Amino acid sequence: MTARDTLKSILPASARRWLRSWQLASERFLRRFQGEANLGSLRRIVPVSPSDFGGNRGQCIDRYYIEKFLTEHAADVRGRVLDFADDTYARRFGGNRITSVDVLHATEGNPQATIVADLAQGENLPTESYDCILCTQVLLLIYDLRAAVRTLHRILKPGGVVLVTVPGIQKITRGDMQVTGDYWRFTDASMRRLFEEIFPKENVQVQAFGNVLAAVAFLHGFAVEDLRPGDLDFHDPDFQVSIALRAVKA
Numbered sequence: 001m002t003a004r005d006t007l008k009s010i011l012p013a014s015a016r017r018w019l020r021s022w023q024l025a026s027e028r029f030l031r032r033f034q035g036e037a038n039l040g041s042l043r044r045i046v047p048v049s050p051s052d053f054g055g056n057r058g059q060c061i062d063r064y065y066i067e068k069f070l071t072e073h074a075a076d077v078r079g080r081v082l083d084f085a086d087d088t089y090a091r092r093f094g095g096n097r098i099t100s101v102d103v104l105h106a107t108e109g110n111p112q113a114t115i116v117a118d119l120a121q122g123e124n125l126p127t128e129s130y131d132c133i134l135c136t137q138v139l140l141l142i143y144d145l146r147a148a149v150r151t152l153h154r155i156l157k158p159g160g161v162v163l164v165t166v167p168g169i170q171k172i173t174r175g176d177m178q179v180t181g182d183y184w185r186f187t188d189a190s191m192r193r194l195f196e197e198i199f200p201k202e203n204v205q206v207q208a209f210g211n212v213l214a215a216v217a218f219l220h221g222f223a224v225e226d227l228r229p230g231d232l233d234f235h236d237p238d239f240q241v242s243i244a245l246r247a248v249k250a
């Protein structure tokens with residue numbers, strides 16, 4: 001007979017119940033010190049901002065990382081530049097270093113587009129033409145990634161730079177899903193391998209951004225303004241919200 005069984009047999013039921021409740025209370029107390037948390041207002045099955053990525057509350061969390069990366073590499077945005085959907089980033093980060101901007105869009109009907117083409121097919125896209133390509137938030141929408149990266153490489157001038165961002169932890173982009181499809185989420189490892197198959201290894205730099213708070217907040221549609229200064233800059237490699245890559249053609 002174990003000590004536990006002996007105690008059970010000699011203690012009255014009321015004392016056993018008291019001991020059991022005392023045991024549960026002390027376990028709860030200990031859990032608090034072990035980092036147990038309360039889900040609070042996040043105990044919900046639909047996001048706080050279901051219809052967007054936080055843009056109706058302020059700056060989107062992924063844009064904070066994308067623009068931080070583009071700011072760090074603004075010097076690459078120069079000469080003849082290719083941008084996607086519109087020329088906002090080319091003009092904002094390139095300023096007077098740029099000489100011209102082409103805007104690529106996958107489908108007809110975008111008045112800002114100067115080229116309508118599929119990056120995976122590469123039609124209408126001139127070889128060795130661009131000093132810089134700003135390929136932000138595009139590759140997630142292209143099923144044949146390898147073909148798309150081959151085109152990016154082909155259309156860059158020798159020495160040209162492609163600046164890429166893709167999502168790691170992010171919900172589906174519903175509008176794009178309906179038009180082109182939304183196929184992929186990435187890690188720093190998948191991005192590195194994908195580009196190192198085409199670009200020289202030593203010319204590929206990859207950077208991941210995010211932490212668990214940034215990921216949860218972004219999934220719910222909170223904005224940068226909902227967080228404290230510094231919350232987004234803590235880097236946890238296990239919670240990659242955005243992945244950025246810079247590759248230079250040899």
Ligand SMILES: C[S@@+](CC[C@H](N)C(=O)[O-])C[C@H]1O[C@@H](n2cnc3c(N)ncnc32)[C@H](O)[C@@H]1O
Nearest residue numbers: 084085105106117118119136137138141142180
């Ligand atoms: C979400 S927008 C991203 C562009 C924008 N500059 C940004 O930073 O958010 C996605 C762009 O990728 C383009 N796109 C999607 N699939 C494509 C494909 N197969 N070939 C070329 N462009 C594609 C879309 O037409 C659109 O212009």
